[in-house]
Amino acid sequence: MLWEALGSVLIGLAVSYGALRWLPARLGQFRSRPLALSTGPASALFGALLAHSVLGAGHTLAVLAVALGVAVALVSLLLRPGSRARRSATA
Template identity: 50%
Template sequence: MILEALGSALLGIALSWAAVRRLPDRLPAPRVVYGTGTLGALFGAYLTHTALGSGHLLGTLLGALFVGGVTLSLLIRPEARRLRRSAAA
């Protein structure tokens, strides 16, 4: 179980790092992103471990990766659009 927790935390940090590098202008502060990704992956590992039971390391890590990605996707803000004025105005 320690290996699952450590692996899921590392997956959450790696996923957060990739998100910060890929979408820096659409995410909040990196500190928030790293915390959310790590905690989301740990919660995903706990949830998957509870559902599958012990002995399913790969399944648990996949669950951690999925839930971590979902929690990070909730932080993404929409792209900033300019307000366009119509020609009639």
């Protein structure tokens, strides 16, 4: 369980750092840099805990895959929507 927790935190850091580095044009669209860097590890750790409690011991790769999915999903929620012109419903 310790290695799963450590691996999930590292996965979360990689996801959040990668999102900030890979999307430099959208850097202004992230709510805040520290929030993005802390959401990745926290969400990956939560995903790993959830997967470990459901799957049990011995499923390390599946637990880390779930941690990756949860981290990507929650970091992507921090993106603000683009500033496109909206169409009205009457048009």
